[in-house]
Amino acid sequence: MAHRWGMAVDLDRCTGCEACVTACRAENNIPTVGPDQAAAGRAMHWIRVERYWEGDFPDARLTFRPVLCQQCDAAPCEPVCPTYASHHTEEGLNAQVYNRCIGTRYCANACPYNVRFFNFFNPQWDRPLQLQLNPDVSVREVGVMEKCTFCVQRINAAEIQATADEKPQKDGDLKTACAQSCPATALVFGDLNDPESAVSRLSRSPRGSQLLGDLGTQPKITYLARQSQT
Amino acid sequence: MDRRIFLKVTAVTGTSATLASCGNPEHAIIRFIPEEEHVPGVAEWKPSLCPLCQAGCGVIVRVMEGDAEVVRNGQAGVMRMGLAKKLEGNPAHPISQGKLCGRGQAAIQIAYHPDRITQPLKRTGPRGQGQFQPVTWDAAIAELVAQLDGLVTSNNQRGLAFLKGGGRGQRDDLVSQFLDRFGAPPAVSFDLFNYDVLRRANLLSFGREQLPTFDLARSGYVVSFGADFLGTWNSPVAQHAGYGQMRQGRRGVRGAFVQVEPRMSQTGANADEWVPARPGTEGVLALGLAHVLLSARLRPADAAGRAGALIDGWNAGLTGYTPADVEKQTGVAAARIERMARALVEQPPGVAMIGGAPLAQTNGLFAALAVNALNALLGNVGQPGGVSFMPQIPATVTPRRSSPPERRTLQAVTAAILAADPSPVQVLLVDSTNPVFASPSGWRTREALLKVPFIASFGSFIDETSVLSDLILPDHAFLESWVEGRPESGAAVPVATLAPPALRPLHQTRATPDVLLQVASRLNKPLDFPWQTFDEMLMAAFATLPAPSADTDAWTAAQQQGGWWGAADAAGQTRPGGPAAQAEPAGRTTQAGGTNQGGRPDAAPVRALEAQFDGEPAAYPFHFLPYASHAFLDGSLAHLPWLQELPDAMTTAMWSSWAEINPQTASKLGIAEGDVLEITSTQGSLRTPALLSPGIAPDVIAMPVGQGHETFTRYASGRGQNPIKILASAAEPETGALAWAATRVRVTRIGPPNGDLILFAGEMREHPHEHEHER
Amino acid sequence: MSDADRRLTDDLLRPLLTTSARFWVLVAFLGAIVATGLGTWVYQMYWGFGLTGVRWPIFWAFYVTNFVFWIGISHAGTLISAILRLVNARWRRPVTRCAEAITVFALMIGAMFPIIHLGRPWLFFWLIPYPNQRGIWPNFRSPLVWDFFAITAYLTGSVLFLFLPMIPDLALVRDRTTGWRHRCYGVVSLGWRGTTKQWNRLETAMEIMAIAILPVAVSVHTIVSFDFSMAPVPGWHSTIFGPYFVAGAIFSGIAALIIAMALLRTFLHLEEYLHPVHFQNLGKLLLMMSLLWAYFVFAERLTVWYGNETAEMAVFRATQSGAFAPLYWTMVVCNFVIPFPILALKKTRTIAGCVVASSCVLVGMWLERFLIIVPSLGHKYLPYSWGTYRPRPVEIIITISTFAAMSLLYVLFAKLVPIISVWELKVGAHPAHAAESVEARDDEQALFVARTEP
Numbered sequence A: 001m002a003h004r005w006g007m008a009v010d011l012d013r014c015t016g017c018e019a020c021v022t023a024c025r026a027e028n029n030i031p032t033v034g035p036d037q038a039a040a041g042r043a044m045h046w047i048r049v050e051r052y053w054e055g056d057f058p059d060a061r062l063t064f065r066p067v068l069c070q071q072c073d074a075a076p077c078e079p080v081c082p083t084y085a086s087h088h089t090e091e092g093l094n095a096q097v098y099n100r101c102i103g104t105r106y107c108a109n110a111c112p113y114n115v116r117f118f119n120f121f122n123p124q125w126d127r128p129l130q131l132q133l134n135p136d137v138s139v140r141e142v143g144v145m146e147k148c149t150f151c152v153q154r155i156n157a158a159e160i161q162a163t164a165d166e167k168p169q170k171d172g173d174l175k176t177a178c179a180q181s182c183p184a185t186a187l188v189f190g191d192l193n194d195p196e197s198a199v200s201r202l203s204r205s206p207r208g209s210q211l212l213g214d215l216g217t218q219p220k221i222t223y224l225a226r227q228s229q230t
Numbered sequence B: 001m002d003r004r005i006f007l008k009v010t011a012v013t014g015t016s017a018t019l020a021s022c023g024n025p026e027h028a029i030i031r032f033i034p035e036e037e038h039v040p041g042v043a044e045w046k047p048s049l050c051p052l053c054q055a056g057c058g059v060i061v062r063v064m065e066g067d068a069e070v071v072r073n074g075q076a077g078v079m080r081m082g083l084a085k086k087l088e089g090n091p092a093h094p095i096s097q098g099k100l101c102g103r104g105q106a107a108i109q110i111a112y113h114p115d116r117i118t119q120p121l122k123r124t125g126p127r128g129q130g131q132f133q134p135v136t137w138d139a140a141i142a143e144l145v146a147q148l149d150g151l152v153t154s155n156n157q158r159g160l161a162f163l164k165g166g167g168r169g170q171r172d173d174l175v176s177q178f179l180d181r182f183g184a185p186p187a188v189s190f191d192l193f194n195y196d197v198l199r200r201a202n203l204l205s206f207g208r209e210q211l212p213t214f215d216l217a218r219s220g221y222v223v224s225f226g227a228d229f230l231g232t233w234n235s236p237v238a239q240h241a242g243y244g245q246m247r248q249g250r251r252g253v254r255g256a257f258v259q260v261e262p263r264m265s266q267t268g269a270n271a272d273e274w275v276p277a278r279p280g281t282e283g284v285l286a287l288g289l290a291h292v293l294l295s296a297r298l299r300p301a302d303a304a305g306r307a308g309a310l311i312d313g314w315n316a317g318l319t320g321y322t323p324a325d326v327e328k329q330t331g332v333a334a335a336r337i338e339r340m341a342r343a344l345v346e347q348p349p350g351v352a353m354i355g356g357a358p359l360a361q362t363n364g365l366f367a368a369l370a371v372n373a374l375n376a377l378l379g380n381v382g383q384p385g386g387v388s389f390m391p392q393i394p395a396t397v398t399p400r401r402s403s404p405p406e407r408r409t410l411q412a413v414t415a416a417i418l419a420a421d422p423s424p425v426q427v428l429l430v431d432s433t434n435p436v437f438a439s440p441s442g443w444r445t446r447e448a449l450l451k452v453p454f455i456a457s458f459g460s461f462i463d464e465t466s467v468l469s470d471l472i473l474p475d476h477a478f479l480e481s482w483v484e485g486r487p488e489s490g491a492a493v494p495v496a497t498l499a500p501p502a503l504r505p506l507h508q509t510r511a512t513p514d515v516l517l518q519v520a521s522r523l524n525k526p527l528d529f530p531w532q533t534f535d536e537m538l539m540a541a542f543a544t545l546p547a548p549s550a551d552t553d554a555w556t557a558a559q560q561q562g563g564w565w566g567a568a569d570a571a572g573q574t575r576p577g578g579p580a581a582q583a584e585p586a587g588r589t590t591q592a593g594g595t596n597q598g599g600r601p602d603a604a605p606v607r608a609l610e611a612q613f614d615g616e617p618a619a620y621p622f623h624f625l626p627y628a629s630h631a632f633l634d635g636s637l638a639h640l641p642w643l644q645e646l647p648d649a650m651t652t653a654m655w656s657s658w659a660e661i662n663p664q665t666a667s668k669l670g671i672a673e674g675d676v677l678e679i680t681s682t683q684g685s686l687r688t689p690a691l692l693s694p695g696i697a698p699d700v701i702a703m704p705v706g707q708g709h710e711t712f713t714r715y716a717s718g719r720g721q722n723p724i725k726i727l728a729s730a731a732e733p734e735t736g737a738l739a740w741a742a743t744r745v746r747v748t749r750i751g752p753p754n755g756d757l758i759l760f761a762g763e764m765r766e767h768p769h770e771h772e773h774e775r
Numbered sequence C: 001m002s003d004a005d006r007r008l009t010d011d012l013l014r015p016l017l018t019t020s021a022r023f024w025v026l027v028a029f030l031g032a033i034v035a036t037g038l039g040t041w042v043y044q045m046y047w048g049f050g051l052t053g054v055r056w057p058i059f060w061a062f063y064v065t066n067f068v069f070w071i072g073i074s075h076a077g078t079l080i081s082a083i084l085r086l087v088n089a090r091w092r093r094p095v096t097r098c099a100e101a102i103t104v105f106a107l108m109i110g111a112m113f114p115i116i117h118l119g120r121p122w123l124f125f126w127l128i129p130y131p132n133q134r135g136i137w138p139n140f141r142s143p144l145v146w147d148f149f150a151i152t153a154y155l156t157g158s159v160l161f162l163f164l165p166m167i168p169d170l171a172l173v174r175d176r177t178t179g180w181r182h183r184c185y186g187v188v189s190l191g192w193r194g195t196t197k198q199w200n201r202l203e204t205a206m207e208i209m210a211i212a213i214l215p216v217a218v219s220v221h222t223i224v225s226f227d228f229s230m231a232p233v234p235g236w237h238s239t240i241f242g243p244y245f246v247a248g249a250i251f252s253g254i255a256a257l258i259i260a261m262a263l264l265r266t267f268l269h270l271e272e273y274l275h276p277v278h279f280q281n282l283g284k285l286l287l288m289m290s291l292l293w294a295y296f297v298f299a300e301r302l303t304v305w306y307g308n309e310t311a312e313m314a315v316f317r318a319t320q321s322g323a324f325a326p327l328y329w330t331m332v333v334c335n336f337v338i339p340f341p342i343l344a345l346k347k348t349r350t351i352a353g354c355v356v357a358s359s360c361v362l363v364g365m366w367l368e369r370f371l372i373i374v375p376s377l378g379h380k381y382l383p384y385s386w387g388t389y390r391p392r393p394v395e396i397i398i399t400i401s402t403f404a405a406m407s408l409l410y411v412l413f414a415k416l417v418p419i420i421s422v423w424e425l426k427v428g429a430h431p432a433h434a435a436e437s438v439e440a441r442d443d444e445q446a447l448f449v450a451r452t453e454p
Ligand SMILES: Nc1nc2c(c(=O)[nH]1)N[C@H]1C(S)=C(S)[C@@H](COP(=O)(O)OP(=O)(O)OC[C@H]3O[C@@H](n4cnc5c(=O)[nH]c(N)nc54)[C@H](O)[C@@H]3O)O[C@H]1N2
Pocket: A099, A100, C126, C132, C134, C136
């Protein structure tokens, strides 16, 4: 049975620690742009932890919400792309083919979640920082769009391994970098086609909802609401 | 001067950003013999240890083959070698449990940092100018040996001082043995955000001079007094794991938690209730809660045992801590105190924790004792869902001293140096600490160090302290060396993390413990250590540990799984709170966990002390609250670009420093977001952008520690402001620990935004317009 | 032929045959600006698109504004002159060619921007469906690919539409010139002899083009509007965008035409041929479009405000009262408040009045395009990701240079081709009494007169 990769984000577990953010950067060769470019709005974070304040002192409250590509089944970023650089895979992933991207940035405008990031300049790694680069993930050149891939390199590796071992993957063996690092286990990744997988069970939770679901983007990420005592 | 050094040195003067970014270095033609053990494209996972904080999380490193430009005995070339690609938590490790925090994720950048010191350096220019020239290891070690022999001949062994960070484990044992054998006073450890007060309090209350471990996974109601336990405090990753379970890990039960602190931390943001109590009154609030429990007979007074007896007036039922009295002092409503106290028993198990700013007050010890007493009263010590003390590993190869080690604070040492002429310290060795950056200007640390005739440091980077040294003997990166650690907290079983080098050294560096052993053996009067190298010492230490199974010994097993840890408890868990983790009866001496010596089994009850603050409220109307940056801790990680560009969890600031101020206060002072402020204490002043936050009390100004480095690699140098510089030297009297939260300041608007505040987020509210209506 | 006709021919061909120093100065000046613009683009390609002010989450700004603006201007000619041809408004005769020329040049310039704004412009050809051994075609679902088809079709059509009525005049020039010029004009006039057969063919071809070009023109700006309305971006995702954009295009197109005519009139001394009546009539058209534009804006804003949808309202506030309000209200003043009274009152609907109104409209319509794009992108659904935009020098320089390019092309065109259709004027009465003679003569006769010329 084909896989359908998805994620559950438990906002009641998420503490805003941002381990996921750095884990993603490390896994996916996301360059740092430096202070000047960061100030110019060019910082790239495939996953970000949104924080929103409510109320005023002393009743101020703050909530965290990790936002990454929602891997929409009806992804607005796909039809607008003139070169198929942003397209849908058989497994329902929203894939990004860097070689094909010519940098119209249309997809980034169309994405309601603003999770697509553009390479305004060629990325720089002050030597020897480049020695850390993950050989399983290609480095993006100037003028191309990039975004969360659900760590597709890990997915592919796992599927190749499974075929080689001639045994199906076990739920939980395959983790995205962000989910693997998340110390509170707020991020749970897995196969939505397996009704018994942890992610499927969590996605059925009554606390669950989809971010901007009413736009009809059909995200494959379910957010479990934060509960409160008071 | 060859090019690498040139680069590094200019990096120190902060001008190399352009130089370094101007393309690849010359292409090396020489190819050194490659490492054979790697299969192209195949990843290998090797255990290691995250060196960045006291938690001591076990990690695993993804190692893959790659080509690296290296210099080997003076010859630049390319070497195909194992390279680190990614760090993950070690799933087998009882503390990290397969997880890591963001800092741990970024630790990998230390190994490949462009401004790492690649070989021994000798000072050429005047001190502090950062002019060094490369020297061979033989020359470097010879120079250090000569200096030490000099002390011996002049019979001034006590003229040697060793300044180190707050680490524990065999490496630190080696240092203290080195000093012991040489006849020098014990090492001075300096760590801005240290845990001396908490350890002392636990020693007094529970007989364990050790950090507490919390079984959050099974807690029902948690009251945290300023402890940033989901950020930087104690054992963040282990506490995260427990927290996740506490919230959503149990069917039908959701643990609640209350955070008491005047400035909402990232931890506080997750609390169900945020209680901005007046700074310095946390202990009073804790006793207020205890009073409710006692007066309502919700708990028997004697349940608190010795921890309670330590508190003056405990047995009298804490009269004078009625909710009404406590409200007056803390500003927390009496009704709220009642409710919190009842919740502690009605949603069992209830537990309290204290850390951070409350302990960095002049009355910090009292506050800690009060919270300990509250926990004891709640009867949660060593119980599931409560506080416990991780069993410590007795194994050590250090012969215990007969006399208790004298405790010397850095402040005392600098004072001594400045007082006497010539300086009582003739030779200073510095390892993994940066006091020139992280100590208040009142201590005059830099001045004192400049008075020391000879300084050698072992760090991997040129920072404000090592730039003063005459000799730099660069250490390996942690991934390149034997690592060993004895975490104090975070698990229910004893843990000794151990790992062999995961990588070949990239540069011509040497492991500091090995260097110490080499120095020891080359002295005129060698300090005859039984080991040639550090791993021999580790082997000896682990030989004393019980073998996990019949077919292997502790040493071998530890190297494979990344450490040695005690067997899981009956419930099969290595998580905290199991029966393995009882607090010990008062007074009994524990082993490496720190000893009871210096403790006072028969301590007299302590009275409530008012927190003293530096600066007159009239002239300095605000409490100044520096806090450990989640990215940089005390500033020691400001050199990692990944952490510089990580948006701060609360403010989304990148590459910046800022001062948090309450919006009402700001509008009174005519301050808008991003405006440049001048913050002035009795010690001096600094200028930094204002950041308006609803999560801070109107009489508090908060500022993250970590930025404001003068010399600390191209990424941190000259960036932001260092709040430590304007802190008063106030201390907690009992331990002498710096009371870094006891300074008052005044704030004036200097001018409009200057672009120094770089925020990632556009809006701070999800419905900005509706909020305007609320106003 | 009559003296009047001879004088007319002399006047209209004078610019081609005599060249003043002023001309060369002008060309050099404009050329320099255009060169700077091109240089700036190369510079931007070399260093990376980051030289612009574009940022997360505002990924389109000045360049796309210019794209929409110039495509809009291009509606001056073809649409206007086609309509006027079909309804056979005689006062059109001196106007059509200036208009059609604007179309072609504006399109050429506008079509540059989809390439200029690419992250990797050197790969622009992947937007084009061409057979390649990888068997990869563009994504025909993408409005950007629709743009490609729409613009190429429109450009081809407009060029033909401009060229056909030029043939008799090119022949005329051929007959008035000697040497290499004679040969050049000989080639481009395609051996025009003015035979009845040729006249019939020309007339038919022009009729067909006039009809064919209309739907193309309308579709082009509708498709340009789809670039926005197809994306679920607050403020973009609106059904009104098609007609709204077309109306705006014609609006700005007429404004551009009025200004162009006024300039020609003074610099080429065509006072006798471009008569106030032409400005009067174009002014009326401009007035109507101004009202239409105001209506569309009102309708669009009203539904947003009444619908009160969170994200849409964020954009609404940003433009109406927020950071973009100054620009927004400037736009309203330029597109309505100023032009309306000027054009509504007969005594202010003078040439000068029309020029003032038109200049305002050009500014206002550029702002309108900008205000459709930037505030929406800066206020999408998740406020955490809101942002704001400031242009950088490269964008400003390139924008300015496109206006210079337009002028340059126009100046050169007026130098090479009679900017006023000579034969059509001859067909019509002498423009001096065009106003009263509108009903006087009927076209068959006119054509006969024209044809039977030696
Ligand atoms: N140094 C070095 N040289 C090598 C090799 C090596 O490993 N190292 N490998 C050799 C081998 S095995 C191969 S197959 C060749 C491959 O060499 P190339 O055929 O050059 O393959 P690429 O460089 O991957 O792609 C060529 C260009 O195609 C562009 N492109 C991507 N999609 C499209 C498209 O839809 N249309 C068009 N027109 N262009 C597109 C890419 O942007 C790229 O610029 O290189 C050979 N040469």
